[in-house]
Amino acid sequence: MQITLLTIGKTDNTQLNKLIEDYKKRLVHYIKFEFEIIPDIKNSKNLSEALQKQKEGEQILAKVSKSDRLILLDENGKQFDSITFSNYLQKHMNSGLKNLIFVIGGPYGFSDALYQRSDGKLSLSKMTFSHQMVRLFFIEQLYRGFTILRNEPYHHR
Template identity: 70%
Template sequence: MTIKLLGIGKTDDPAIQNLTEVYIKRLGFYNKFEFELIPDLKKVKNLDENQQKTKEGELLLNKLNNSDFVVLLDENGKQFSSEGFSEYIQKRLNSGLKQLVFIIGGPYGFSEAVYNRADAKVSLSKMTFSHQMVRLFFVEQLYRAFTILKNEPYHHR
Protein backbone atom coordinates (compact mmCIF):
# COMPACT_ATOMS: atom_id res chain seq x y z
CA MET A 1 0.00 0.00 0.00
CA THR A 2 1.10 3.53 -0.75
CA ILE A 3 0.44 6.27 1.77
CA LYS A 4 0.15 9.68 0.19
CA LEU A 5 -0.10 13.17 1.67
CA LEU A 6 -1.70 15.84 -0.51
CA GLY A 7 -1.57 19.52 0.32
CA ILE A 8 -1.91 22.95 -1.21
CA GLY A 9 0.85 25.55 -1.46
CA LYS A 10 4.56 25.45 -0.86
CA THR A 11 6.37 25.57 2.46
CA ASP A 12 8.00 28.99 2.80
CA ASP A 13 10.00 28.31 5.97
CA PRO A 14 13.21 26.38 5.19
CA ALA A 15 13.47 25.02 8.75
CA ILE A 16 9.99 23.47 8.56
CA GLN A 17 10.72 22.19 5.05
CA ASN A 18 13.97 20.56 6.18
CA LEU A 19 12.36 18.84 9.17
CA THR A 20 9.47 17.65 7.03
CA GLU A 21 11.95 16.13 4.58
CA VAL A 22 13.77 14.35 7.42
CA TYR A 23 10.58 12.52 8.40
CA ILE A 24 9.59 11.83 4.81
CA LYS A 25 12.97 10.17 4.28
CA ARG A 26 12.56 8.12 7.47
CA LEU A 27 9.09 7.00 6.38
CA GLY A 28 10.61 5.42 3.29
CA PHE A 29 12.19 2.73 5.47
CA TYR A 30 8.75 1.54 6.59
CA ASN A 31 6.31 2.05 3.76
CA LYS A 32 5.95 3.58 0.33
CA PHE A 33 5.15 7.24 0.98
CA GLU A 34 4.43 10.09 -1.44
CA PHE A 35 4.10 13.77 -0.65
CA GLU A 36 2.49 15.98 -3.29
CA LEU A 37 1.82 19.68 -3.12
CA ILE A 38 -0.59 21.44 -5.44
CA PRO A 39 0.55 25.01 -6.22
CA ASP A 40 -1.33 27.87 -4.59
CA LEU A 41 -4.14 29.30 -6.68
CA LYS A 42 -3.33 32.42 -8.64
CA LYS A 43 -5.49 35.57 -8.59
CA VAL A 44 -7.41 34.69 -5.43
CA LYS A 45 -8.16 38.36 -4.70
CA ASN A 46 -11.22 38.10 -6.94
CA LEU A 47 -12.45 34.88 -5.32
CA ASP A 48 -14.54 34.61 -2.20
CA GLU A 49 -13.86 31.90 0.38
CA ASN A 50 -16.26 29.36 -1.17
CA GLN A 51 -14.96 29.93 -4.69
CA GLN A 52 -11.41 29.38 -3.50
CA LYS A 53 -12.39 26.18 -1.65
CA THR A 54 -14.22 24.95 -4.76
CA LYS A 55 -11.24 25.56 -7.05
CA GLU A 56 -8.80 23.96 -4.60
CA GLY A 57 -11.22 21.06 -4.17
CA GLU A 58 -11.29 20.42 -7.91
CA LEU A 59 -7.48 20.31 -7.97
CA LEU A 60 -7.39 17.90 -5.03
CA LEU A 61 -10.09 15.62 -6.42
CA ASN A 62 -8.24 15.39 -9.74
CA LYS A 63 -5.30 13.80 -7.87
CA LEU A 64 -7.42 10.95 -6.50
CA ASN A 65 -8.21 7.51 -7.87
CA ASN A 66 -11.62 5.91 -7.38
CA SER A 67 -10.08 3.15 -5.26
CA ASP A 68 -8.22 5.52 -2.89
CA PHE A 69 -9.19 5.59 0.76
CA VAL A 70 -9.29 9.33 1.48
CA VAL A 71 -8.74 10.81 4.93
CA LEU A 72 -9.11 14.54 5.48
CA LEU A 73 -6.94 16.17 8.12
CA ASP A 74 -9.76 18.21 9.57
CA GLU A 75 -10.28 19.95 12.91
CA ASN A 76 -13.63 18.13 13.30
CA GLY A 77 -12.16 14.71 12.63
CA LYS A 78 -11.52 11.84 15.02
CA GLN A 79 -8.69 12.42 17.45
CA PHE A 80 -6.20 9.71 18.35
CA SER A 81 -3.37 9.17 20.76
CA SER A 82 -0.15 8.22 18.97
CA GLU A 83 -0.81 4.57 19.86
CA GLY A 84 -4.37 4.83 18.59
CA PHE A 85 -3.19 6.38 15.33
CA SER A 86 -0.69 3.55 14.87
CA GLU A 87 -3.57 1.05 15.28
CA TYR A 88 -5.59 3.04 12.73
CA ILE A 89 -2.69 2.84 10.25
CA GLN A 90 -2.27 -0.90 10.92
CA LYS A 91 -5.96 -1.53 10.17
CA ARG A 92 -5.62 0.33 6.87
CA LEU A 93 -2.45 -1.63 6.03
CA ASN A 94 -4.29 -4.89 6.75
CA SER A 95 -7.32 -3.92 4.67
CA GLY A 96 -5.69 -4.52 1.30
CA LEU A 97 -5.98 -0.92 0.15
CA LYS A 98 -3.86 0.11 -2.79
CA GLN A 99 -3.53 3.72 -1.68
CA LEU A 100 -4.32 5.62 1.51
CA VAL A 101 -4.47 9.38 0.89
CA PHE A 102 -4.37 12.01 3.62
CA ILE A 103 -5.32 15.54 2.54
CA ILE A 104 -4.49 18.90 4.09
CA GLY A 105 -6.92 21.55 2.87
CA GLY A 106 -6.25 25.10 1.83
CA PRO A 107 -6.48 28.17 4.08
CA TYR A 108 -10.30 27.97 4.24
CA GLY A 109 -10.59 24.21 4.55
CA PHE A 110 -12.33 21.82 2.19
CA SER A 111 -15.09 22.20 -0.38
CA GLU A 112 -18.29 20.20 0.00
CA ALA A 113 -17.18 18.01 -2.93
CA VAL A 114 -14.00 17.04 -1.06
CA TYR A 115 -15.97 16.33 2.13
CA ASN A 116 -18.34 14.16 0.09
CA ARG A 117 -15.44 12.18 -1.40
CA ALA A 118 -13.74 11.57 1.95
CA ASP A 119 -13.90 8.19 3.64
CA ALA A 120 -12.78 9.53 7.03
CA LYS A 121 -11.62 12.62 8.89
CA VAL A 122 -8.76 12.78 11.39
CA SER A 123 -7.88 15.72 13.63
CA LEU A 124 -4.31 16.25 14.77
CA SER A 125 -5.48 18.61 17.53
CA LYS A 126 -8.29 20.89 18.61
CA MET A 127 -5.80 23.72 18.10
CA THR A 128 -5.32 25.42 14.75
CA PHE A 129 -1.93 25.13 13.05
CA SER A 130 -0.53 26.61 9.86
CA HIS A 131 -0.72 24.28 6.86
CA GLN A 132 3.06 24.16 6.85
CA MET A 133 3.17 22.98 10.46
CA VAL A 134 0.43 20.41 9.84
CA ARG A 135 2.62 18.81 7.16
CA LEU A 136 5.47 18.45 9.63
CA PHE A 137 3.27 17.24 12.49
CA PHE A 138 1.53 14.71 10.27
CA VAL A 139 4.68 13.14 8.81
CA GLU A 140 6.22 12.98 12.29
CA GLN A 141 3.11 11.25 13.67
CA LEU A 142 3.02 8.83 10.75
CA TYR A 143 6.69 8.02 11.34
CA ARG A 144 5.94 7.60 15.05
CA ALA A 145 3.06 5.25 14.18
CA PHE A 146 5.39 2.99 12.22
CA THR A 147 7.98 2.95 15.02
CA ILE A 148 5.21 1.97 17.45
CA LEU A 149 4.07 -0.82 15.12
CA LYS A 150 7.66 -2.06 14.83
CA ASN A 151 8.17 -1.76 18.60
CA GLU A 152 11.12 0.59 18.09
CA PRO A 153 12.34 2.97 20.81
CA TYR A 154 11.44 6.29 19.10
CA HIS A 155 8.13 6.43 20.97
CA HIS A 156 8.60 6.18 24.72
CA ARG A 157 5.59 4.58 26.37
Protein backbone atom coordinates in the same frame (compact mmCIF):
# COMPACT_ATOMS: atom_id res chain seq x y z
CA MET B 1 0.17 0.16 0.48
CA GLN B 2 1.17 3.70 -0.31
CA ILE B 3 0.43 6.70 1.87
CA THR B 4 0.06 10.03 0.12
CA LEU B 5 -0.09 13.43 1.77
CA LEU B 6 -1.64 16.08 -0.47
CA THR B 7 -1.24 19.72 0.53
CA ILE B 8 -2.18 23.07 -0.95
CA GLY B 9 0.66 25.55 -1.45
CA LYS B 10 4.36 25.31 -0.75
CA THR B 11 6.16 25.86 2.55
CA ASP B 12 8.46 28.87 2.43
CA ASN B 13 10.12 28.20 5.77
CA THR B 14 13.43 26.44 5.04
CA GLN B 15 13.75 25.07 8.59
CA LEU B 16 10.34 23.42 8.37
CA ASN B 17 11.22 22.04 4.94
CA LYS B 18 14.40 20.48 6.33
CA LEU B 19 12.47 18.77 9.11
CA ILE B 20 9.80 17.56 6.70
CA GLU B 21 12.51 16.15 4.41
CA ASP B 22 14.14 14.39 7.37
CA TYR B 23 10.91 12.59 8.30
CA LYS B 24 10.16 11.78 4.66
CA LYS B 25 13.54 10.02 4.45
CA ARG B 26 12.83 8.13 7.66
CA LEU B 27 9.44 6.94 6.38
CA VAL B 28 11.04 5.25 3.36
CA HIS B 29 12.15 2.43 5.68
CA TYR B 30 8.55 1.59 6.54
CA ILE B 31 6.22 2.40 3.68
CA LYS B 32 5.95 3.94 0.24
CA PHE B 33 5.23 7.58 0.99
CA GLU B 34 4.45 10.43 -1.38
CA PHE B 35 4.25 14.08 -0.35
CA GLU B 36 2.59 16.11 -3.07
CA ILE B 37 2.16 19.86 -3.08
CA ILE B 38 -0.66 21.27 -5.17
CA PRO B 39 0.18 24.84 -6.21
CA ASP B 40 -1.81 27.71 -4.72
CA ILE B 41 -4.70 28.93 -6.86
CA LYS B 42 -3.54 31.83 -9.02
CA ASN B 43 -5.21 35.19 -8.30
CA SER B 44 -6.90 33.71 -5.23
CA LYS B 45 -7.20 37.19 -3.70
CA ASN B 46 -9.84 37.91 -6.35
CA LEU B 47 -11.89 34.83 -5.43
CA SER B 48 -14.46 34.34 -2.70
CA GLU B 49 -13.66 31.79 0.01
CA ALA B 50 -16.24 29.42 -1.44
CA LEU B 51 -14.83 29.65 -4.95
CA GLN B 52 -11.28 29.17 -3.70
CA LYS B 53 -12.33 26.06 -1.75
CA GLN B 54 -14.15 24.76 -4.83
CA LYS B 55 -11.11 25.23 -7.10
CA GLU B 56 -8.75 23.65 -4.55
CA GLY B 57 -11.20 20.78 -4.14
CA GLU B 58 -11.25 20.17 -7.88
CA GLN B 59 -7.44 20.03 -7.95
CA ILE B 60 -7.37 17.59 -5.04
CA LEU B 61 -10.10 15.36 -6.47
CA ALA B 62 -8.19 15.17 -9.76
CA LYS B 63 -5.42 13.36 -7.82
CA VAL B 64 -7.75 10.78 -6.25
CA SER B 65 -8.98 7.56 -7.83
CA LYS B 66 -12.12 5.66 -6.86
CA SER B 67 -10.15 2.94 -5.09
CA ASP B 68 -8.19 5.40 -2.90
CA ARG B 69 -9.19 5.99 0.70
CA LEU B 70 -9.37 9.75 1.24
CA ILE B 71 -8.95 11.19 4.75
CA LEU B 72 -9.24 14.93 5.37
CA LEU B 73 -7.15 16.54 8.10
CA ASP B 74 -9.93 18.63 9.58
CA GLU B 75 -10.37 20.36 12.92
CA ASN B 76 -13.69 18.52 13.41
CA GLY B 77 -12.22 15.11 12.67
CA LYS B 78 -11.60 12.15 14.93
CA GLN B 79 -8.66 12.46 17.31
CA PHE B 80 -6.29 9.62 18.13
CA ASP B 81 -3.41 9.20 20.50
CA SER B 82 -0.23 7.95 18.81
CA ILE B 83 -0.77 4.28 19.65
CA THR B 84 -4.36 4.31 18.39
CA PHE B 85 -3.18 6.08 15.22
CA SER B 86 -0.57 3.36 14.65
CA ASN B 87 -3.35 0.75 14.95
CA TYR B 88 -5.42 2.78 12.48
CA LEU B 89 -2.51 2.62 10.01
CA GLN B 90 -2.11 -1.13 10.57
CA LYS B 91 -5.82 -1.71 9.95
CA HIS B 92 -5.57 0.07 6.60
CA MET B 93 -2.44 -1.89 5.63
CA ASN B 94 -4.16 -5.16 6.53
CA SER B 95 -7.21 -4.26 4.42
CA GLY B 96 -5.33 -4.59 1.13
CA LEU B 97 -5.80 -0.92 0.35
CA LYS B 98 -3.43 0.36 -2.33
CA ASN B 99 -3.41 4.09 -1.53
CA LEU B 100 -4.35 5.94 1.64
CA ILE B 101 -4.50 9.67 0.95
CA PHE B 102 -4.45 12.32 3.65
CA VAL B 103 -5.22 15.92 2.67
CA ILE B 104 -4.26 19.22 4.26
CA GLY B 105 -6.52 21.83 2.69
CA GLY B 106 -6.05 25.47 1.96
CA PRO B 107 -6.62 28.38 4.35
CA TYR B 108 -10.42 28.14 4.21
CA GLY B 109 -10.77 24.39 4.56
CA PHE B 110 -12.42 21.96 2.18
CA SER B 111 -15.13 22.17 -0.45
CA ASP B 112 -18.45 20.35 -0.06
CA ALA B 113 -17.41 18.02 -2.89
CA LEU B 114 -14.31 16.96 -0.94
CA TYR B 115 -16.33 16.32 2.21
CA GLN B 116 -18.75 14.20 0.15
CA ARG B 117 -15.92 12.16 -1.42
CA SER B 118 -13.93 11.72 1.77
CA ASP B 119 -13.84 8.46 3.69
CA GLY B 120 -13.18 10.18 7.00
CA LYS B 121 -11.81 13.14 8.87
CA LEU B 122 -8.84 13.21 11.22
CA SER B 123 -7.87 15.98 13.63
CA LEU B 124 -4.38 16.35 15.08
CA SER B 125 -5.57 18.57 17.92
CA LYS B 126 -8.33 20.86 19.10
CA MET B 127 -5.77 23.64 18.74
CA THR B 128 -5.28 25.48 15.47
CA PHE B 129 -1.90 25.14 13.71
CA SER B 130 -0.58 26.77 10.58
CA HIS B 131 -0.96 24.60 7.48
CA GLN B 132 2.83 24.50 7.18
CA MET B 133 3.26 23.20 10.73
CA VAL B 134 0.53 20.58 10.25
CA ARG B 135 2.62 19.05 7.45
CA LEU B 136 5.52 18.47 9.81
CA PHE B 137 3.34 17.29 12.70
CA PHE B 138 1.46 14.83 10.51
CA ILE B 139 4.55 13.34 8.85
CA GLU B 140 6.19 13.00 12.28
CA GLN B 141 3.09 11.19 13.55
CA LEU B 142 3.21 8.83 10.56
CA TYR B 143 6.82 8.04 11.39
CA ARG B 144 5.98 7.62 15.08
CA GLY B 145 3.11 5.30 14.15
CA PHE B 146 5.39 3.00 12.17
CA THR B 147 8.02 2.93 14.93
CA ILE B 148 5.26 1.93 17.36
CA LEU B 149 4.14 -0.87 15.01
CA ARG B 150 7.74 -2.13 14.83
CA ASN B 151 8.22 -1.79 18.57
CA GLU B 152 11.12 0.60 18.07
CA PRO B 153 12.22 2.99 20.84
CA TYR B 154 11.43 6.32 19.10
CA HIS B 155 8.01 6.64 20.76
CA HIS B 156 9.48 6.72 24.27
CA ARG B 157 12.66 8.74 23.82
